[in-house]
Amino acid sequence: MVAPIVSRRAILMGTLTLLPCVAEGAPSAAAPIRVGLTPVFLSSDLELTGLLAAYLEKATARPVELVTRRTYQEVTAMLVAGQLDAAWICGFPFVAHRSELQLVATPVWRGQPLYRAYVIVDRDRKAGGIAALRGDIHAFSDPDSNSGFLCTRAALAELGERSETFFSRSFFTYGHRNVIEAVSSGLAASGSVDGYVYDVVSELEPKFVSRTRVLRTSEWLGFPPVAAPASPPDAGRLNALKAALLGMDGDADGRAVLALLKLDRFASEPLGLYETIAAKAAMVAAAG
Amino acid sequence: MRLDPRRWPITFKVPVAVAILMLVAGAVLSERVLDRLGDIQQRHLRELAQGYLDGLSSAVGPSVLRDDVWEVYDAIARAQVQYKGLRPSEAVVTDPRGAVIAASDPRSHAVGSAFVPTESRPFAYESGSATARAHRELSYPGRSIGHLYATFDTSHLAAERRDVIATLLVTNGILLAFFVAAGWLLVARMMRPVRVLTEHLGASSDGVAVPIADWEVQRSRGEFRRMFRAYNDLSTSIAERDELRKRLAEEERLGSLGRLASSIAHEINNPLGGLFNALSTLRSHGHLPAAREGAICLLERGLAGIRDVVRTTLAVHRPREGARNLMPDDFDDLLVLVAAEARRKSVRVKVTARLAAEVAIQSGPIRQALLNILLNAIAAAPAVSVVELAVVGMPEAVTFEVRDRGEGLPVDAAAMLTDPARIPTAGAGLGLWTTRGLVAEIGGVLETESLPGGGTLVRMVVPLARDEALADVA
Structure with missing residues (x-):
C-alpha cells in the first residue's frame, strides 16, 4: 500500500525539482533513495520523519523513502541485502556485519559522536550495582541493539554471568521507550536502555521517566551510525544522501530535524570509533 | 384509642390504609424498576465486556503464543485506553x-x-456492586493457549442505581404525603355529617336530644339529609314523650295527694264524732266535775290525734329544700301515716329492725318511697296479717325491707319497680314508677323477691352519702 503513494510522491518531487535537475543533468525521474530507520529513534514521530524526509528530498533533489521495521534485525537484513541505500542502525549490527557495510555518517551528540548504555531500575529500588539484579525480570530493547542488549550482556559476562541464567526472565520490547515504560509500570524490574534516548526523553518528558532511575552507565561508545552496504546499489544516491546528512547543520530545515533529534550534526568518523562495541560483541560471543 | 387500630377514628384509619397501600404499591413498583434497571445494566455491560474481550483476545492471541510479554502488556494498555467507556480496571493474561x-x-x-x-x-456482575468480572479462554488456533481475566469498574452503574433508588424514594414519598393528605381531607369532609350526628346523639345521652340545626340539614345532601331529618323527627318524638311522662307523673302526684288528703280527712273525721260528743257532754254536764274532766280528756286525746296527723303530713311533704338526714323518728311518722289504712284493712304494721341513729341519707325521698311501698304492701296484704318493715344499716348503705303476706307482686308491677327502661302506661303503675324515680335519684336500687309461702319482699338499698363517718350508721 505504501508503494503507490511513494511513487506518486516520487513523480511529484521529480516534477518540482525538474528545472534544477535538468540544469545539473541529473535524471528527472530518479529512483527514490531508500533510507532505513531503526527504533533507536525517540519514537515513531510522524513530525520527525516528515521533516527528515522533506529535508533529504530537498538536499538530495531526489525522492526519499524512509523505511521503518519493528526490529533492528529486519532493517539490518534489508540493508545487508542491498534493499536499502542506507540505514540508521545500531553500533552492534554495524560491527557484526562490518565486512558487508560501510560507514556513511555518525551523529554528534553533545559535541561527541558518542553515547552510553544505561541499566535502569525502579526509582525506589535500593540496588547499588548490576550484581544486585540477579533474579530480575529484565526488559531488553532489541537483540540487535548495542545499548539495549549487548552492553548489559557484556557487563554480566565481566561478572562471569549469562543473562539467560542471571535474570529469572527477560523479554524484548523492541523500543527504548518501551523499556522505560516496562520498568515504570513494574512489568520489568530492570531494563537495558539507550542512554541518548533516556536522557533526551527525561529532558522532554520528565514524567515519563520519573518512576525510574539509572543504576549503571556504560563507558562512552560509538553513536549508532548511518551505514550503507559495502557495495551500494547506487553510488550516486548514496553520495547524495551522505552529502545531505553531513550538510544537515548548514541548512535551516536540517537544523530543525537535528533540533528534534537533540543532535548537533552528522559527521564522518573513523571506523575505530566502534572498536569498543566490537570488543564487547566478541566477549559476549566468547562467553556464549 | 392509640393502641387498638379498631378504635382509631376513621379520619385516621383511612389515611393510614392509603399510606399502607401506597407503600406496598411503591415497594412493588420500585422493585420492578430496579429489577429492570439491573437487567438493562447487566445486558449493556455484558455486551460491552464481550466487545472488549473480543478485541483484546484477538490482539494478544499471537503474542501469547510467542510468550511476548511486552506485546501482551502493550495490547492490554492500549485496550484500557481504547475501551475507556467500559472502565476496565484490571486485565490479566495468563x-x-x-x-x-x-x-x-x-x-x-x-x-x-x-x-x-x-x-x-x-x-x-451483581446489580449494585462496584465491579464486574469477565473471563475468556484464549485459543489459537483451536487449542487453549491461555486465559484473559478482566475486571471492570462499575461504580458508576452502582451510583446510577443509587440515583434511581433516591428518585423512587423521593417520588414515592411525595406521592405518599399527597395521597395521605388528600385521603384525610376527603374522609374528614365525607365524615362531617356523621360527626354532626354523633355529636348530637352523644348530647342526647344526657337526656336531651337536641335537634340538628336547619342550616346543617340544608347543607347536607342525599342520605345524610334523610338521616338528619329522621334524627330530628326522633328527637321531637322523644321530647314529646318526655313531656307526656312529666305530665303523667304530675297527675299521679296529684292523685296520690288526693288519696292522702282523703285518708287524712278520714283520720281527722274519726275523732270528730267523739269530740262533738265531748262538747255536747260539756254543754249539758259541764257543771259536773267528773263529766267535765272526762270530756276534756276526750277532747285532748282527739285533738292530739288530729295534731299528730297534721304534723306528720307536714313532715312527710315538707319541701325538698329543707333536706335533712334520715332519723329513727321518721319511721314513727310513717307508722302514723299508714295507721289509718292499716286499721281499715285490719293489717298490723310491725317494725322488726330499726335504725339506731341518724344516717347520711336524704330523708324526704326515703319517706315518700317507703310510704308508697308500705301502702302497696298494706293494700296487697290479706286481712289480719302482718306487714313487716326492717331497716338495716351497713357501712356503706342502708337496706330497707318491706314484707307482706299477700298474693305476691305481679310481674309487671315488679318490673315497673326495678327496670329503669319500663315506662308507665296511662293510669297503671305510676306509683311504683314514681317510687323507682325517687330511689334512683338518691342512687338507690330496688329489688323484689317472692317469699316462700306467699308474699312479697321489696328491698330498697340506698348508699350513704359520701364523706360520712361509719359511726353515723346504726
Whole structure:
C-alpha cells in the first residue's frame, strides 16, 4: 500500500525539482533513495520523519523513502541485502556485519559522536550495582541493539554471568521507550536502555521517566551510525544522501530535524570509533 | 384509642390504609424498576465486556503464543485506553497453567506469578456492586493457549442505581404525603355529617336530644339529609314523650295527694264524732266535775290525734329544700301515716329492725318511697296479717325491707319497680314508677323477691352519702 503513494510522491518531487535537475543533468525521474530507520529513534514521530524526509528530498533533489521495521534485525537484513541505500542502525549490527557495510555518517551528540548504555531500575529500588539484579525480570530493547542488549550482556559476562541464567526472565520490547515504560509500570524490574534516548526523553518528558532511575552507565561508545552496504546499489544516491546528512547543520530545515533529534550534526568518523562495541560483541560471543 | 387500630377514628384509619397501600404499591413498583434497571445494566455491560474481550483476545492471541510479554502488556494498555467507556480496571493474561504473562498492573500481578482468579464464569456482575468480572479462554488456533481475566469498574452503574433508588424514594414519598393528605381531607369532609350526628346523639345521652340545626340539614345532601331529618323527627318524638311522662307523673302526684288528703280527712273525721260528743257532754254536764274532766280528756286525746296527723303530713311533704338526714323518728311518722289504712284493712304494721341513729341519707325521698311501698304492701296484704318493715344499716348503705303476706307482686308491677327502661302506661303503675324515680335519684336500687309461702319482699338499698363517718350508721 505504501508503494503507490511513494511513487506518486516520487513523480511529484521529480516534477518540482525538474528545472534544477535538468540544469545539473541529473535524471528527472530518479529512483527514490531508500533510507532505513531503526527504533533507536525517540519514537515513531510522524513530525520527525516528515521533516527528515522533506529535508533529504530537498538536499538530495531526489525522492526519499524512509523505511521503518519493528526490529533492528529486519532493517539490518534489508540493508545487508542491498534493499536499502542506507540505514540508521545500531553500533552492534554495524560491527557484526562490518565486512558487508560501510560507514556513511555518525551523529554528534553533545559535541561527541558518542553515547552510553544505561541499566535502569525502579526509582525506589535500593540496588547499588548490576550484581544486585540477579533474579530480575529484565526488559531488553532489541537483540540487535548495542545499548539495549549487548552492553548489559557484556557487563554480566565481566561478572562471569549469562543473562539467560542471571535474570529469572527477560523479554524484548523492541523500543527504548518501551523499556522505560516496562520498568515504570513494574512489568520489568530492570531494563537495558539507550542512554541518548533516556536522557533526551527525561529532558522532554520528565514524567515519563520519573518512576525510574539509572543504576549503571556504560563507558562512552560509538553513536549508532548511518551505514550503507559495502557495495551500494547506487553510488550516486548514496553520495547524495551522505552529502545531505553531513550538510544537515548548514541548512535551516536540517537544523530543525537535528533540533528534534537533540543532535548537533552528522559527521564522518573513523571506523575505530566502534572498536569498543566490537570488543564487547566478541566477549559476549566468547562467553556464549 | 392509640393502641387498638379498631378504635382509631376513621379520619385516621383511612389515611393510614392509603399510606399502607401506597407503600406496598411503591415497594412493588420500585422493585420492578430496579429489577429492570439491573437487567438493562447487566445486558449493556455484558455486551460491552464481550466487545472488549473480543478485541483484546484477538490482539494478544499471537503474542501469547510467542510468550511476548511486552506485546501482551502493550495490547492490554492500549485496550484500557481504547475501551475507556467500559472502565476496565484490571486485565490479566495468563498461560494455560495460570502463570501471569502480563497484567494491566504488573506491580500487583508480576510476570510469571501465579494468578488465582476470583471468578471463572465468562461474565459475573451483581446489580449494585462496584465491579464486574469477565473471563475468556484464549485459543489459537483451536487449542487453549491461555486465559484473559478482566475486571471492570462499575461504580458508576452502582451510583446510577443509587440515583434511581433516591428518585423512587423521593417520588414515592411525595406521592405518599399527597395521597395521605388528600385521603384525610376527603374522609374528614365525607365524615362531617356523621360527626354532626354523633355529636348530637352523644348530647342526647344526657337526656336531651337536641335537634340538628336547619342550616346543617340544608347543607347536607342525599342520605345524610334523610338521616338528619329522621334524627330530628326522633328527637321531637322523644321530647314529646318526655313531656307526656312529666305530665303523667304530675297527675299521679296529684292523685296520690288526693288519696292522702282523703285518708287524712278520714283520720281527722274519726275523732270528730267523739269530740262533738265531748262538747255536747260539756254543754249539758259541764257543771259536773267528773263529766267535765272526762270530756276534756276526750277532747285532748282527739285533738292530739288530729295534731299528730297534721304534723306528720307536714313532715312527710315538707319541701325538698329543707333536706335533712334520715332519723329513727321518721319511721314513727310513717307508722302514723299508714295507721289509718292499716286499721281499715285490719293489717298490723310491725317494725322488726330499726335504725339506731341518724344516717347520711336524704330523708324526704326515703319517706315518700317507703310510704308508697308500705301502702302497696298494706293494700296487697290479706286481712289480719302482718306487714313487716326492717331497716338495716351497713357501712356503706342502708337496706330497707318491706314484707307482706299477700298474693305476691305481679310481674309487671315488679318490673315497673326495678327496670329503669319500663315506662308507665296511662293510669297503671305510676306509683311504683314514681317510687323507682325517687330511689334512683338518691342512687338507690330496688329489688323484689317472692317469699316462700306467699308474699312479697321489696328491698330498697340506698348508699350513704359520701364523706360520712361509719359511726353515723346504726
